[in-house]
Amino acid sequence: MLADYPQTVYFVLATEFSTYPACRYDLSCRNPLAYSDRYNAITREYYDRLIPHLLEAFAVVRRRCPWAQVGLGFGGWLATFDVNTPEEKAGRSFIRIFDPVIHASDWIFFQSMIGRRAHENEGLGNPDQIRMNVEFFQGYGKPIGLAHYNPGLPYAERLDVMQEDLLRMMDPDWLNTIRGQGLRLFAFMRYGPMKGNGYGVLDLAAAFAGQFRGAPTCLYLPLILRSP
Template identity: 45%
Template sequence: MERRTFLKLLLGMLAGSLSGCGGGGGSNSQQPNLPKPPPSQEPKRIKFGLGNDPERMINAYDPDGKRVLDAIQPDIVCMWINGARDYLGRLYTPSMDYIRSWAQKDRFAQWSQMGYELMVITWENYDGQNSALGLPTYGEWHISEQFFADLEEFLGYLRSQFKNKLYFALATEQSTYTACRYDTACSNPQAYSDRINSITEEYFSKLRDSLLKALRIIRNTFPLSDFGVCFGGWLVEFEEGINFVKYFEPVIYESNAVFFQSMMGKKASENNGYGNPERILKNCQFYSLYGKPIHLAHYMPQNKRTDVISDDAQRMSNHDYLKTIANYLSSFSFMDYGVLKANEFDCLTKMVSFRQLLKAIL
């Protein structure tokens, strides 16, 4: 896309609203009026995060992972805690196995001493999409006592070993967790996701209370960390999605940061000029209303298309785009280093260049 065309699109986004393009899209967007940064505000440095397995990258369990890590030189390493249900129907947290192993080997202390910050993202196998995590949880893990027990155990390991900045992005993509809850055959997985209604409020009210409790536990242990809920990036693109976010405002107000994701699997040129760069900017604008640090917790095309990564990175490297998102965004994290290893379509090269530009906009 020519620079003039891209700037025209960017200015159009700043001035008006866009139609829904993802997640539960289909309704017309009713984007509220959003504030622009004060002209005198200086752009701040955007930290870069890299996931999804710090040990495999840092400790060279995967030599190619170490190569990607060394090329990108992230400020933050990202890890996931996933909730699951075994084939006997019991909720459990398989991620705790490697967390305990890392703690026993003093990995958290080691990574802290190396200067890395740590982002923790929680998710659950709500619809059974990950067969390695067993049966669908239907959203039960994040509202279970298992979730709180594992959270407190994990925080104990971090308290004794990790000394640098921490980020907690809880219940990422939580608007999808009811997709199969009321239709356990998942025959119509979009029937209930992304919306608060007379059916779903039964679950989302419990989730809201659970997240409030989790945030208070984190604050009491790590008051200087950034903690909050992680929203699907598509929610700000349509009316019901915005209403969903507003339902969780008590959680946002209890948080000291806001997190979102962006995982569109198409280039902007394949989607009427609207791709991940536009979605990221739109989320930044929307969540700036809450006056809290904004973090992109995990970026990566959901279909792992490396040509999309390359195109996104090149377009986000535009100077005017960088200057604009620097007024909003505190961190940008790439979800899974494995997608970058082969450098298809120069995706690693272009992501490294983008990462360097994030440091150069000071």
């Protein structure tokens, strides 16, 4: 489908892949947290086999689309905590298990879809989670992309959360900090929730897009555009 596409194509592979083993090891998927986001005796085989297969997938994409930019899509919450014991690695230590894949990547991608305002979530809103991810991933020296932003998806999208997020993210200090640390792409996941401009989110998103694209080294994936 993309073989003749004339521009750069960004491949975000296996978004939120750390949640997949839940249904592998618990076929009822009733207790996903016992298996998600962690590397331990139960999930080790799964991830040890996944890593070389991801590297093979990178090679396939690059062979078919030499101009492609490829990276893994991490769940944004992984950068907000850490577990590093002989028995288990989770959060930031889990991410480090994938260093061979990250080093082979062109970009590092993550998502942020917290469906609550910061004061409803112990002070952690999407702007905070985004900042924590960029601070963590900047150490790899690669461009960083927020591949999916949509508060509350897939459970309960909340425009009031998006309103608060966008107002916070338009603060020049926030923008300058994350751009200085390597964030180069910000993708709104869905236009649908914004189209009615509830809470003024479409206007805010368009204004934020203009500010984000203002830096000469930044790249923005324009999934939303206001008509004149």
